[in-house]
Amino acid sequence: MWANVTPVVQNGVRVSVCGQRWIDVGTLLATARSRIVVCGLLVLMLAHCGVATKGPRRPLPLPSSKPTNDLLSGPAVGTDIPPDVLGTLHVQTGNGTWRTIHWEKTSRSIGKPNDGSLVDGRAIPLEGPGWIHVGGNPFGTDETVLLVAWGVAEVGLRYPGTVPVVIGDLSAEFGGPLSPHNSHQSGRDADIGYFAAGNRPLRRFQGMNAESLDAEKTWYLLERLLLTGQIQYLFIHYDLQKLLYDAAHDSGWHPQDLTSIFQYPNGKSSRTGIVRHSPGHADHFHVRFRCPAGDDECVP
Ligand SMILES: [Zn+2]
Numbered sequence: 001m002w003a004n005v006t007p008v009v010q011n012g013v014r015v016s017v018c019g020q021r022w023i024d025v026g027t028l029l030a031t032a033r034s035r036i037v038v039c040g041l042l043v044l045m046l047a048h049c050g051v052a053t054k055g056p057r058r059p060l061p062l063p064s065s066k067p068t069n070d071l072l073s074g075p076a077v078g079t080d081i082p083p084d085v086l087g088t089l090h091v092q093t094g095n096g097t098w099r100t101i102h103w104e105k106t107s108r109s110i111g112k113p114n115d116g117s118l119v120d121g122r123a124i125p126l127e128g129p130g131w132i133h134v135g136g137n138p139f140g141t142d143e144t145v146l147l148v149a150w151g152v153a154e155v156g157l158r159y160p161g162t163v164p165v166v167i168g169d170l171s172a173e174f175g176g177p178l179s180p181h182n183s184h185q186s187g188r189d190a191d192i193g194y195f196a197a198g199n200r201p202l203r204r205f206q207g208m209n210a211e212s213l214d215a216e217k218t219w220y221l222l223e224r225l226l227l228t229g230q231i232q233y234l235f236i237h238y239d240l241q242k243l244l245y246d247a248a249h250d251s252g253w254h255p256q257d258l259t260s261i262f263q264y265p266n267g268k269s270s271r272t273g274i275v276r277h278s279p280g281h282a283d284h285f286h287v288r289f290r291c292p293a294g295d296d297e298c299v300p
């Protein structure tokens with residue numbers, strides 16, 4: 001999707017991003033189910049151009065902190081969208097600026113993650129700015145797809161030249177049971193690979209340890225997602241939690257603030273924190289989003 005040379009353009013639409021990259025909007029629109037959310041994402045990314053990609057090292061607010069100012073007004077495609085179909089999400093860029101994403105919300109998460117379904121789910125494209133998708137189950141709620149795509153794109157802005165991260169299963173098109181997972185049924189779950197040390201490109205999930213994990217970059221993605229306030233759980237192997245905890249501390253987080261985020265160092269059986277140990281999550285992490293606002297049939 002990214003190209004620095006003459007782009008192949010479908011639908012006669014092309015967009016320059018940050019003065020050097022081109023997005024093939026035709027391909028994006030062909031694979032995304034809503035032009036509005038794509039345009040919203042593009043405008044959001046355009047808004048980042050010129051913003052310093054190296055944020056100051058300082059303590060950041062807890063995820064529960066209220067967004068402040070400098071909101072990016074939407075919708076991106078005009079003002080004729082009825083207010084009752086607008087979704088709203090608040091995100092914080094790496095330099096501390098809060099922005100608001102508006103889009104035409106159509107998806108609905110039904111039931112529980114392990115006993116649920118998905119209505120009008122949205123597919124994450126096979127590739128995008130900062131990711132490749134593998135696994136064949138790309139469907140999620142609007143919120144899941146939008147926030148995952150936004151988050152990994154943010155990593156590329158903070159760390160230019162970062163190779164794409166591997167995104168695995170979200171949900172099936174209409175949700176429901178999805179082997180081999182217990183959850184991933186209601187569009188609120190996504191499996192995402194870790195960033196590898198040395199910017200090593202990966203085509204599939206790969207087990208990580210202290211030597212192979214790029215903890216700083218992975219924490220940066222987790223931090224972006226956590227600060228949206230939309231994360232219910234992050235399932236991460238306990239051994240990797242320490243590495244990410246230390247990366248968070250190095251980036252300016254205070255230990256007392258990290259107690260609400262990490263299960264570590266209270267032991268893998270502790271029922272504290274958003275980040276929880278789960279076997280099988282040494283080669284990818286699992287993010288579960290909260291029930292989206294307005295999805296009345298969603299069960300936490
Ligand atoms: Zn998973």
